[in-house]
Amino acid sequence: xxxxxxxxxxxxxxxxxxxxxxxxxxxxxxxxxxxxxxxxxxxxxxxxxxxxxxxxxxxxxxxxxxxxxxxxxxxxxxxxxxxxxxxxxxxxxxxxxxxxxxxxxxxxxxxxxxxxxxxxxxxxxxxxxxxxxxxxxxxxxxxxxxxxxxxxxxxxxxxxxxxxxxxxxxxxxxxxxxxxxxxxxxxxxxxxxxxxxxxxxxxxxxxxxxxxxxxxxxxxxxxxxxxxxxxxx
Amino acid sequence: xxxxxxxxxxxxxxxxxxxxxxxxxxxxxxxxxxxxxxxxxxxxxxxxxxxxxxxxxxxxxxxxxxxxxxxxxxxxxxxxxxxxxxxxxxxxxxxxxxxxxxxxxxxxxxxxxxxxxxxxxxxxxxxxxxxxxxxxxxxxxxxxxxxxxxxxxxxxxxxxxxxxxxxxxxxxxxxxxxxxxxxxxxxxxxxxxxxxxxxxxxxxxxxxxxxxxxxxxxx
Numbered sequence: 001x002x003x004x005x006x007x008x009x010x011x012x013x014x015x016x017x018x019x020x021x022x023x024x025x026x027x028x029x030x031x032x033x034x035x036x037x038x039x040x041x042x043x044x045x046x047x048x049x050x051x052x053x054x055x056x057x058x059x060x061x062x063x064x065x066x067x068x069x070x071x072x073x074x075x076x077x078x079x080x081x082x083x084x085x086x087x088x089x090x091x092x093x094x095x096x097x098x099x100x101x102x103x104x105x106x107x108x109x110x111x112x113x114x115x116x117x118x119x120x121x122x123x124x125x126x127x128x129x130x131x132x133x134x135x136x137x138x139x140x141x142x143x144x145x146x147x148x149x150x151x152x153x154x155x156x157x158x159x160x161x162x163x164x165x166x167x168x169x170x171x172x173x174x175x176x177x178x179x180x181x182x183x184x185x186x187x188x189x190x191x192x193x194x195x196x197x198x199x200x201x202x203x204x205x206x207x208x209x210x211x212x213x214x215x216x217x218x219x220x221x222x223x224x225x226x227x228x229x230x231x232x233x
Numbered sequence: 234x235x236x237x238x239x240x241x242x243x244x245x246x247x248x249x250x251x252x253x254x255x256x257x258x259x260x261x262x263x264x265x266x267x268x269x270x271x272x273x274x275x276x277x278x279x280x281x282x283x284x285x286x287x288x289x290x291x292x293x294x295x296x297x298x299x300x301x302x303x304x305x306x307x308x309x310x311x312x313x314x315x316x317x318x319x320x321x322x323x324x325x326x327x328x329x330x331x332x333x334x335x336x337x338x339x340x341x342x343x344x345x346x347x348x349x350x351x352x353x354x355x356x357x358x359x360x361x362x363x364x365x366x367x368x369x370x371x372x373x374x375x376x377x378x379x380x381x382x383x384x385x386x387x388x389x390x391x392x393x394x395x396x397x398x399x400x401x402x403x404x405x406x407x408x409x410x411x412x413x414x415x416x417x418x419x420x421x422x423x424x425x426x427x428x429x430x431x432x433x434x435x436x437x438x439x440x441x442x443x444x445x446x447x448x449x450x451x452x
Contacts, residue, residue, distance in 0.1 A: 168299030207297035
């Protein structure tokens, strides 16, 4: 490579010429991120709250789920869902398989966040809601979970970034996300640095936007909480 | 599609070879992550604001972008500039550098938790920078860091299958190669999953125990 600097400026144009598929890839990555984040969030709450259930069988099932999805690698789970399950007649298209694998995997990590958040709420809050004769559902819905959420948000924010990064792995099961598109550009133009550099920057921008959003949400929740505490005192 | 022990035993020798590579990659990458992480943590406390800002954004950039893409960059791009690494070396380098940005946070928190009086005490003993770190700060900072560092070791272990994407024949790729040549997907992939569970569940329990032990000591 005789002149790296001028060479790159020149080749960048060639990569930018592929902008339609880069945009498609970005959209796929965002869809994948949003759908699996929703699934992961739902699983986090179900499994996390099951961990503190009164019934032993529920707790054990939750632990099995947690250890299973946290213990085996995300890539292995993805391949299992996409390549092995069809042999038992369970077919998923690539996007669904990716969403299920990412959602289940991050859901396991998220359940620990939910459990930690709920346990961080003081015992007196449980006793107070018992004294108010709240049913378990009301106790969690109105007393425990609203106080646990501000504790959970920063960690959920970190997990969201992990989730975004995991979507790149989904390109290996033929989902045409950003990473997949970068490969197409690499094969078509024989350029290596440029396509990957471009998508790295796109990933970084998406992640930074997510970090900002989580920051804003965290501030909103903690502000509400301060007012509540101030009102109580 | 039923489970066949014949296939399972047939694939085992290849998986065993893959396991060796997986373990090697984990060990080398984690050592790199620990050493680099400590370096980054110490540099992040530098007096130069410019250095701190550059380090902050560099580590954030690495943390906010996927390992897989970073692997591709190192694997496909470096040869263009005349730098030829084996796939294994590339993979270990990327894993190590990626997770050093995480371990750096652990080290930074650990160092921050050393009381200020210890720094002052070291100063009053007329220790130089090196002696202060070696004799006073690090011996106190490191024990509480061990559980989170152990957790990152487990995480790195679970990330090694990504190296398969850059042609490192570790456990996952060994299974995948077998699957593709024999059209048997169930047994190899299941065995890989089971292997990861066998290793990571006991080590997670161990890490939890470590955490409890070091917490007790603190009180």
